[in-house]
Amino acid sequence: MKTRVKCLLVDDLDDNLLTMSALLRADDVEVLTARSGREALELLLVHDVALALLDVQMPEMDGFELAELMRSSERTNQVPLIFVTAGAREMQPLFKGYDAGAVDFLFKPIEPWVLRSKAQVFFDLYRARQQLSDELRERTETLRLNELFTAVLAHDLRDPLNAMMTAAMLIERQAELESVQRSAARIVSSGRSMSRMISDVLDLARARLAGGIPVHREPAQLGRVAQRVIDEQRLAHPQRAVELHSQGDLQGIWDEDRLAQAVGNLVGNALVHGRPDLPVVLRLDGSAIDDVHLSVISAGTISTELLPHIFDPFRGSTRPRASRAGLGLGLYIVDQIARAHRGRVAVCCEGGHTTFTLSLPRRLA
Template sequence: MPAMNQAKFLLVDDHDANLVALSAVLSSDGVEMLRARSGREALELLLRHDIALAIIDVQMPIMDGFELAELMRGSRRTQHVPIIFLTAGPQDNLHRFRGYQAGAVDFLYKPIEPNVLRSKAAIFLDLYRQREELARQRDKFLTLAEEKAGLLRERDEANRRLRESESRFRSLADSAPVIIWMIGPDGCEFVNQACLEFFGTPRAERIDVSCWAERIHPDDRAQAAEAYRVAVEARTRVETFFRCRRRDGAYRWLHSIGMPTFFATGALQGYIGASHDVTDIKDAEDRLQRWSIDLERAVDTKTAELQQSQDQLRALATELTLTEQRERKRLALELHDYLAQLLVVLRMKLRQTLLLVSEDRIGLLLQEADQVLTQSLDYTRSLVAELTPPNLKEFGLLDALSWLANQMHRHGLTVTLEEDTEEPGLPEDQAVLLFQSVRELLFNVVKHAGANEARITVALTDDDRLQIVVEDDGCGFVPSPPPDRGTAPPQFGLFSIRERMAAMGGRLNIDSTVGSGTRAVLTTPYRTIQNETALAAPSPVLGQPDPPPAPVSPFDSRTGDSPGSSTIGILLVDDHQMVREGLRSLLENYDDVAVIGEAADGSEAIQSVDRLHPAVVIMDINMPKTNGIDATSEIKSRHPHIAVIGLSVHNSDEAQEAMLRAGAARLLSKEAAVDELYEAIRQALADDNPRCGASLT
């Protein structure tokens, strides 16, 4: 028997390192590795060599693996070459379907398990060698069959040569490892020794067509007969697969190919063909299919586990962010409610002491101490603002973003805020996460973009989603692809924001080009605060019906019978006892002012006003239960002639606007109250009622 030609594997990849690695994994005696770095090189090799197996990378420049496979399937020379696709891309069913549609026998994802690839390649190598051997035997026997058919057509002229040919054919057929058969007008005219051994029939016993048909599996009998009938009608080659019962009762898969023979007149004489046992090949194909199903099932299970882990980590990251914000808020409240108030009272006491000191040296020292207290208050306010935005809870996300835009001036960045919607009224946790995300994006601009200007746009989309766009005209960057499993993301800040948005059911999209700036889009479902519970259960003060109106007089809240001898009645409202004591001691220095009551929150203030009818209410705006803004609005609606002066540690523009809108005469910072409170009281009464103002002069 001539030596078998060396089998050849075609390896196609645009990276030399991958080709070397594949060659090392698949290196084997009797196998030659042909390497191609592009689809064009692969096509050239395919035209020059017979390939046992092609292993092709999907992602290649110019011509990708799918295009190469389609070209191979379009050529008769290469259309039956088995193809295994390799890819480092995501495990996408669409890619896998396209690969199988292009003719792939398998689809593997990098990194490749060497043993798996080596095992699959070994199977196809065996199949190739079997096909080669079968092809050689088939070609030999088909050639002999054609010779025999020719001799039959020349039977009258060459009986001796025909007999010699038949003898030669029988000898060759009997030595062949495949079943050789011949069907003529009278039925089965010849079978070789392999066929007799397959059926367990002695040579002397005739094997007719009906006996052959009875041994075919009942499920395959109809399609085998139909294939033969169609071939006979068309006078063409017949090829079919069917299961046939062997001598031991086991059914074996046969691949049967027959060629037509003709009389000298051109009439169809019969068929001569070969049947090859392909049960092992079929079993290998079934095993490969089962392995593929098991592998896909394992991948699906692992993917579900990873998805669950990702969801848990995402929820944990969100909770950590909210916990950080809650802790910031707690620290800010501690600083505001204790340290800042204590510094304010201390400054009040110090300013009062300054009025009583005549010695220059002591006065100078007290003034320096006053300056230190002022700096301490400024630093405390700045620290509170850094910990938690002062406007987020009271005035909403848009006011907080406006405050943030102003704060970025301190870092050299001019930020423009464009509002295409009204205040969305988000839940506090969602507003905090969005605010934190925008702040981190702006600090990324400061640190990395090299830009002096940025723009924030807030809008509602047509599908009821809140969209916040942060864009700059800086240097831009190339967004990193999603990180591989087990590696840290190269841009952790953006990764953190993206996970935070995903936890809210939203997303972060980054559009950036080097030299053309960056555009970051935050999109989240729009969830408004539900107020049904609040509407169904009104507060004990704001929800009560208005008390009967009392007689209104500009002198109701003063003692005495005439304007010239009256004293201004003051109601002090602050949730800190020491601040109220400081204000009381401050106002006691004025003869025409008397503190007639105190209240610790807005609800208590409304009740005290209804009972005491003061001329002026000194109102802190940040208090529990009912805040100063809502209390002022309620008081002014019930008692329009009572003046309200607001006090706050943070005297922001938003707080000023809110208090004035509620009806307050003005808003003072608590540290300025030492110098300005008395004049503010007189001015508020003068503005509210000219007669009253005239009586105070």
């Protein structure tokens, strides 16, 4: 059965309303009638209509004035309008009508089959639009529930994972056999990788469900954050060189832990994907009054196909899925942390090098 739609007829003459109502009314079409622009506006406050047919020549408020009021309202500015007139087919009124938002004109006396055919087109378009809207709403809700389930699952996985890692570290310390120690160390290493993945999934859920990653701002020093990240990365990549260059004032009001997470993701990404024989360079520039800029430079470039999607979740990894140690969320989380600080992150490839630049306002305006 077709979705029932509503059609609005506006005319100051009862005979015209009766005639058009009889032509358009059907089991799946409800006809609303108004004898003035004021009555029409009152009906539009209550009903969603698929089409409005407006008589041009009405006292107090003519069809053009009513159309302009409808176009100025967010509730009714998308309603298709057909003007009905008994006047001559002069160009000036036509231009005025189309400027007011008309999609068509009908001239009296109205041919019944013309009225029905034109109205049916807009009824079908309205039904199709409603169906698409319902499907979008349903899929959006399904996606929201999936993300909520993922967030709850990731949160609940932390407890058994922590218990497993605690037991593995205890075995690693107390085991006498070297093979047992190695096995325990592998369990601990895998557990830490899983913990990072769970944290990434939780951050993804926060960004999607809560409108962004939460941050807790307090006075912080970017140079201290960068040095901490470099020390951690050198332990994870002892064979790689990381250089730090800084200038200017590096103080700001930021979430230091989130900032360390963003810098760690950028430096870690550069160490993994950059050329291993050349150093990763970290530059801090605090010479500007309002903003601080952090750049991570590594040898190598990113493909032009990937570059537009580099900060998209699950699409921004520069490696194939099988070779990834994570979920491909690192750069997406960097972008979300930058947005949470009202900053931005950008990438540039030139001269055989890739540069990620994180720009942060010193304080929230």
